[in-house]
Amino acid sequence: GVYYxxxxxxxxxxxxxxxxxxxxxxxxGSVGMFQSLTVAxxxxxxxxxxxxxxxxxxxxxxxxxxxxxxxxxxxxxxxxALDKALQPAxxxxxxxxxxxxxxxxxxSPSRIRQ
Numbered sequence: 866g867v868y869y870x871x872x873x874x875x876x877x878x879x880x881x882x883x884x885x886x887x888x889x890x891x892x893x894g895s896v897g898m899f900q901s902l903t904v905a906x907x908x909x910x911x912x913x914x915x916x917x918x919x920x921x922x923x924x925x926x927x928x929x930x931x932x933x934x935x936x937x938x939x940x941x942x943x944x945x946a947l948d949k950a951l952q953p954a955x956x957x958x959x960x961x962x963x964x965x966x967x968x969x970x971x972x973s974p975s976r977i978r979q
Contacts, residue, residue, distance in 0.1 A: 867915055872908040879904050 879900045887894030896904075 868908050868912040871911045872904060875904040875907050876901075 876896070879896045883892060883896050883900070884894050886892045
């Protein structure tokens with residue numbers, strides 16, 4: 866819903882800009898392919914920026930529940946999940962290792978750690 870909400874807003878603005886250009890004699894007043902792709906990309910970016918924090922908290926809460934079921938019923942709830950979500954990532958998640966895996970996918974994880 867977030868994506869389509871912002872898509873409609875950006876699409877309306879693109880259509881209005883195309884109409885203004887048409888009135889000035891530039892173009893036919895329709896939204897072109899590049900403008901449509903730009904509208905879709907902007908909508909996707911806004912969608913990710915607004916919903917990613919929610920998904921991070923949900924994922925942390927779900928993994929926290931699974932860990933608590935294995936360890937026992939202590940310190941469960943939203944506040945502890947939010948505390949864990951705000952903790953820094955472990956040191957082992959170094960960006961250059963991730964980039965290496967993406968750029969050279971045929972390397973096994975054991976070779977990357979060396």
